[in-house]
Amino acid sequence: MKRWIELAASLYPRSWREEYGEEFRGLLEDVRPSWRVFGNVLRGAITMQITRNTNWLKLAAAMAAAGALIAGAISFTMPRNYVSSSVIRMTAQPDPLRPASPQALQDRAADHLASLETDILSRTSLAAIIQKPSLDLYKKERYRMPMEDIVQKMRSDIHVEAFPPETAGTPAAVRISFAYPDQEKAQAVLRELVTRFVEHNVIVNRNKASLYRYFWEDRVKAHEARPAPAPPTGENLEVIDPPSKPGKGLGPNRFGYVLAGIGLGGLLGILAAVARLRPRDGWKLAASAAAGLVLATALSLLIPDRYTSTAVMRLTPPQVMEDPLAIPPTVSAAERLREMAPEILSRENLERIILKPHLDLYREERARKPLEQVVDDMRKRDLLITPVGVSAFRISFYYRDRYQAQMVVREFVTGFTEWNVLEARAKAQYMTVMARQIEEHKAGMNLEVLDPASLPESPVFPNRGLIALVGVAAGLLACSLVLAEASPHILRRTRRIRHRTSS
Amino acid sequence: MRFGCEVLVAFCNTTLYDASYNVIFMTDPGLLILASLAEGDKHGYGIMLDVQQFAGVELGPGTLYGAITRLVECGWIRPLESSDKRRRPYRITAEGRTQLQEEMTRIDRVVKTALGRLKHA
Numbered sequence A: 001m002k003r004w005i006e007l008a009a010s011l012y013p014r015s016w017r018e019e020y021g022e023e024f025r026g027l028l029e030d031v032r033p034s035w036r037v038f039g040n041v042l043r044g045a046i047t048m049q050i051t052r053n054t055n056w057l058k059l060a061a062a063m064a065a066a067g068a069l070i071a072g073a074i075s076f077t078m079p080r081n082y083v084s085s086s087v088i089r090m091t092a093q094p095d096p097l098r099p100a101s102p103q104a105l106q107d108r109a110a111d112h113l114a115s116l117e118t119d120i121l122s123r124t125s126l127a128a129i130i131q132k133p134s135l136d137l138y139k140k141e142r143y144r145m146p147m148e149d150i151v152q153k154m155r156s157d158i159h160v161e162a163f164p165p166e167t168a169g170t171p172a173a174v175r176i177s178f179a180y181p182d183q184e185k186a187q188a189v190l191r192e193l194v195t196r197f198v199e200h201n202v203i204v205n206r207n208k209a210s211l212y213r214y215f216w217e218d219r220v221k222a223h224e225a226r227p228a229p230a231p232p233t234g235e236n237l238e239v240i241d242p243p244s245k246p247g248k249g250l251g252p253n254r255f256g257y258v259l260a261g262i263g264l265g266g267l268l269g270i271l272a273a274v275a276r277l278r279p280r281d282g283w284k285l286a287a288s289a290a291a292g293l294v295l296a297t298a299l300s301l302l303i304p305d306r307y308t309s310t311a312v313m314r315l316t317p318p319q320v321m322e323d324p325l326a327i328p329p330t331v332s333a334a335e336r337l338r339e340m341a342p343e344i345l346s347r348e349n350l351e352r353i354i355l356k357p358h359l360d361l362y363r364e365e366r367a368r369k370p371l372e373q374v375v376d377d378m379r380k381r382d383l384l385i386t387p388v389g390v391s392a393f394r395i396s397f398y399y400r401d402r403y404q405a406q407m408v409v410r411e412f413v414t415g416f417t418e419w420n421v422l423e424a425r426a427k428a429q430y431m432t433v434m435a436r437q438i439e440e441h442k443a444g445m446n447l448e449v450l451d452p453a454s455l456p457e458s459p460v461f462p463n464r465g466l467i468a469l470v471g472v473a474a475g476l477l478a479c480s481l482v483l484a485e486a487s488p489h490i491l492r493r494t495r496r497i498r499h500r501t502s503s
Numbered sequence B: 001m002r003f004g005c006e007v008l009v010a011f012c013n014t015t016l017y018d019a020s021y022n023v024i025f026m027t028d029p030g031l032l033i034l035a036s037l038a039e040g041d042k043h044g045y046g047i048m049l050d051v052q053q054f055a056g057v058e059l060g061p062g063t064l065y066g067a068i069t070r071l072v073e074c075g076w077i078r079p080l081e082s083s084d085k086r087r088r089p090y091r092i093t094a095e096g097r098t099q100l101q102e103e104m105t106r107i108d109r110v111v112k113t114a115l116g117r118l119k120h121a
Helices: A002-009 A014-030 A035-052 A056-077 A102-120 A123-131 A139-144 A147-157 A183-223 A254-274 A279-302 A333-344 A347-355 A363-368 A371-382 A402-428 A433-443 A464-502 B002-019 B021-025 B028-037 B044-055 B061-074 B094-120
Strands: A082-091 A158-163 A172-180 A236-241 A307-316 A383-388 A392-399 A446-451 B077-079 B089-092
Touching: A002 A014, A002 A035, A014 A035, A014 B044, A014 B061, A035 B061, A056 A254, A082 A102, A082 A183, A102 A183, A123 A147, A123 A183, A139 A147, A147 A158, A147 A172, A172 A183, A279 A464, A307 A402, A333 A383, A333 A402, A347 A371, A347 A402, A363 A371, A371 A383, A371 A392, A392 A402, B028 B044, B028 B061, B028 B077, B028 B089, B028 B094, B044 B061, B044 B089, B061 B077, B089 B094
Parallel strands: none
Antiparallel strands: A082 A172, A082 A236, A158 A172, A307 A392, A307 A446, A383 A392, B077 B089
């Protein structure tokens, strides 16, 4: 015990030991050694290091090391994540009547797989998996986070990795993995995802086959000569690796934690060094941080809430074509958006939406700005239409009222759908009735709503937690600057006192 | 920025540092050490035993020397020359006596008021 106490005593700053070390050792010889004495000496050493140590760098380094140790320890208490993974492969079936190059078949399979992925990882699909009673995922998070955020979190836990085909004609394959703290659930979720891929593929293939059959039945009736060929089987989806049972879980990013600990510890060390001369300075730092927090929180409360509603739409080529086996052309969402946007985002259309009686948007802005400017602001600031992948696009609208945000996105979804149908009709209006029907499909892409307009549950702006943190940091920084400036005054004063004492 | 800092420094120096200067170091161990030294010069272990005797408070070595260091820096006590470096005695200064007197008067006022109020309650 005596050795431990001596060790703790050696942790006092060198300058202090030079002045009081001898008599302190004498005192330690007089007192009865115990754990209590050891704790008291250790606490005294730490306090003295903070209040007396003039070497900022040393103190900051010591605190950084302590921070790294604590953060490392915390990272060991974090729950492990278990990853289950599975590999699925898509093979396009060659068509005996219309042979295609291996590259074309490969492209078709890859597109088909990407399309399935978009469907299965859509908000609706993932929300259904999360809420499935047998799975009941993210239970704790669901108490405090909106479903939209939970879905986003699940998306980040799902990892889809495509294997680039080595040679032309190699089937498209992807590895799907899912990370979750519960080993059994990680596997069960992945099973569910793979099942959905397979089921979805079956449905899509069945639909294609029926279309194909109808098409050939029409042709056979018309010509009465050729027998109808058997419908193609569509793309084959194979599960190469079934969902694996996760083995050893993946822990948190310990290196990241230790780095954060070093950073935080270093910062605290600097702050402690700033407050080293008097204990009162620590209170000043805390008071400044609290003032910063209060000020920033008050400011953030003055900023009105903004909510965002989003919807995802996908463009697919028409399914009824003259030749159902022809490789469908890729539809570029960006290209199609360029065609649709001028109409949908035209000033007249946006004005119509703003002034709709049940929406009545930007009432305050309209009172002080011309409508034209309000429309411009809406277009540039609040409305965001971005392509998602190759053939889908996302519509997001930011507004202070969440219900109105959702209704506006619904308006846009309706607008895009109507525009698509109207354009197809306009192109097909000179055709015969039958031809018109076919041409209608030919002219207009199929526009599907993958994610309907969401009802935002929490505001996306302002991020009050972040603002409050910035406030704390600003308060600490301001106080540190003041104390750094004040240090020379304090030092001069301390020297004066010492001089007076010694004289 | 520099001007702003200087203004803040001036403010802090006048309000926090000076006005509350006496209060900052007048923590319990400091007060007990001053009270012990008011009787006569003592070394660290002597102070520890005396405080334990008259106040029933057991000051740990770390707490005792933390307080001694602060009191010396404030000029309220000072170390005396001694041949035995391991038992260096301390003496209360005039400034230390004044501080102790003021603090005792304040505590006395608080105690009297509290006792009076307890009586009437």
